Amino acid sequence: MGVRTWIEGWPVYRQLTGTDPLGRGAAAQSPRSKGLTARTETADSMARSVCPYCAVGCGQRVYVSDGQVTQIEGDPDSPISRGRLCPKGSASKSLVTSPLRQTKVRYRRPYSTEWEDLDLDTAMDMIADRVIAARAASWEDADDEGRPLNRTLGISSLGGATLDNEENYLIKKLFTAMGAIQIENQARI
């Protein structure tokens, strides 16, 4: 290291001669932080998304590296949020990467005291069987006067309001075709 580089390495020298007289930015930067790059710059990809919490609908940029979400930032382009996120929106990276997130199907038998593992395909098959059976056992064709009912009151559903429009659309479509009418949502609550 030459003398010049050595002197320029002193924060106070940089503070007095550079563009950062208060010594809060470049002047105080260590070689380590100078060598750092933002995760957002080196990400493999970025998806433009929307915060999943309240209905303000703040824009989010979701950065992914090596198949992992590495950062979620406010989208500065959004005319709604202008790049800002509140504590919840800012915590949404933890929401999607949390170690507490469940990633395996869990199954509790009647009268059991514990969860068990279950294969996803098996679970889907079992649920389909149960829907078909509940529907058959509680089917109502017509009312007392012979007017059509075409329905089951044996099945209920309650959805949250973080479901997409497309998801709600398929949910309502399938349940309606099955004759299940007790389909509700947080929007009632």
Added chain:
Amino acid sequence: MAEAHPVGFQWVMEAKRRGARVIHVDPRFTRTSAVADTYVPIRAGSDIAFLGGVINYILSNDLDFREYVLAYTNASTIVSEDFRDTEDLDGLFSGFDPEKRTYDPSSWHYDGHEGEGDRQDTHMQRETASALQHESHGPGVPSDPDRDETLQHPRCVYQILKRHYARYTPEVVERICGVPREKFADVARAWAENSGRERTTSLVYSVGWTQHSVGVQYIRAGAIIQLLLGNAGRPGGGVMALRGHASIQGSTDIPTLFNLLPGYLPMPHHEQHATYADWVDSISHPEQKGFWHDAGAFCASLLKAYWGEAATPDNDFCYGYLPRLTGDHGTYQQVFNMIDGKIKGYFLLGQNPAVGSAHGKAQRLGMANLDWLVVRDLFMIESATFWKNSPEVETGEIVPEECRTEVFFLPAASHVEKEGTFTQTQRLLQWREKALDPPGDARSELWFFYHLGRIIREKLAGSTLRRDRPILDLAWDYPTHGEHAEPSAETVLKEINGYEVGSGSPLSTFGELKDDGSTVGGCWIYTGVYADGVNQAARRAPREEQDVAAHQWGWAWPADRRILYNRASADPQGRPWSERKKYVWWDADSGEWVGHDVPDFEKTKPPSYRPEPGTPGVEGIAGDDAFIMQGDGKGWLFVPAGLIDGPLPTHYEPVESPVTNPLYKQQANPTRKVYERPDNPLNPSAPDPHAEVFPYVFAVSRLTEHHTAGGMSRTLGHLAELQPAMFVEVSPDLAAERGLTHLGWAHVVTARAAIEARVLVTDRLTPLRIDGRVLHQIWLPYHWGSEGLTTGDSANDLFGITLDPNVLIQESKVGTCDIRPGRRPTGKALLEYVEGYRRRAGITEERRAPIVTTDEG
């Protein structure tokens, strides 16, 4: 707003910076109050008295925006001579049936039209929450009722309004709301002064307003003020509903609600809608003017979207396949049916009713009595673990070894692991790109329902049962992609938008939908979101490159209009009311409406256009009928049809209140929906004996750092650290009265439950003087439960279940309670403790809380 919608609140601060005055009315001092110019503490549950006071102030001082009111509202319309007001009948309107506790609304109709309009009985309307259909349009009314433009006729709406609110004086507001009269007068004056040609005032409410037994009427009261002052359909005005969840607006538009189909079409009722023609006519009201006239096209296109090729004009587009309602099938009725063993299976899709719904115990006991339960969520929530970890397991009411419910927990994909649209609080759809695949077994709801449907269809293939036809004929062939065979959300969006059956080309506006089966349209109000085959919700031009309405960002229903009824931003002749408030106006040279937004009006219909009297449909809308989705083209100060509990908002006390209604002998909403069951006990309310056992008013709401039932926030380290514990907030005076210490423990008791919390003693809660005595309010956040990184008792356990009659939403923003120092008892002792309160309050299994409390009617 600063607490629960923080980033939206930046625009309030922006307005304040430019000189706007910010007024905040809330039972509790919050972050919003801290930066508001004026903070007004109010008694929870008294908002109609406050807003009624403002209406009275406007009318008795002639401060309404007269030109606007005459042209765009029904102020001049003459109402039936049979109409009687709550002022005449001690808290009831005319037409009350004490037996059914509903109104025959024919006397509320416009003069000479008493027999017209909705003929269905109002009991059925209450059971099916039919008022919800009016989110996109008004109910049926005659298009050309008699008017008195001088507003002098004693039965014109203006005069009726004036008489109805005459008693809502500043003194009465003070007595009911606990707001000093000078403070109230200051707010009323500011609101009126800041409205008119040159200025507009915006009214913002959060949907806590809906969680009252008079919730719809709260919002109506706000709307009346905004109409009187000319603040609807104009920039900087409006009634802005701050909805609390990412796509809760979308969940109503494309409803997963029992009584609605997409686009606010009613689910058929077995009596009222026995045939396709009955169904369509009940929506379109053939004699009515406006866009709703084309309902046949919306209905046929939806059924085409559902049943594809099987749906033909000859079979009424498979209308016969639709299941029918017979009454109330809402979420609370379902919970009681679960307790009674009538429901076999339950799906919970990103929802946690064990914490988030009123009367948590009923929710959990219901879930413990199912054949099976499917929970789809990101985290292990209370609604999945009620059988091993819940207050009822603690008390022995649920014993795991005796609980029969089979539980499937299926992990869900997060918002970044799937694509699709959210509809935010201003009706704006925004598309989310997918960032990566979900981990492990996690899947989207789109995946789950598509494949569940596919498997069920495979299992039923070959069935000859009539009931299986709707499933087998269903249009269910969505393309899939990727390792997990994820269905294409964009294909679903295109179906929602609608397209021509023949060519497959997407439609641009709902006007292109047809009633002959030649178009598909999954949700008519969303037609245009996929116009030109482009996903309009995915548009993201940077804000710097756009004008104020930011039309290149996302897409708003209907037709990408950012301000509804914006025809009202111009005067009857089509000129801007003022240069400052210019938004949409008539350009005579080009012969069309122009401006900053998509005009909420036919583009080339001139302001001078007048239809022949009695012309139905779109042609019936005159050039100055700004409220085009209303049957008479007017904004409604007075609602002649479509509401269960009255044409005008009237102050009723909450169902549980320590205050006797000072205005009427009718204490609370006489038409409210009740569930009279021993497992749904209600606290006695004034003036009944023993009301004093629960002497305090409590309110619940959100913290900035948590989200609803906590499943998406108590599970995260940062948020759990920021708000680490359940607490109850009390004033220093109440702390002294009850011996509560800051950061010590206290417990709160109602007829349903006793819950414990840390005490926060602050002067953010103001003791109020109500009707000559001091009344204390306490406040609780409702985010806590027994799972997650921070756990605590659930505030929603305190509530019983009573619903608004129009929309069947529960009263869970106000109730009465007791509060005591120290922790609550545990185990069986807890049940005995709450039973002791019920005994002292005279609550027995047989007791029915009085509902109709006046002899009039």
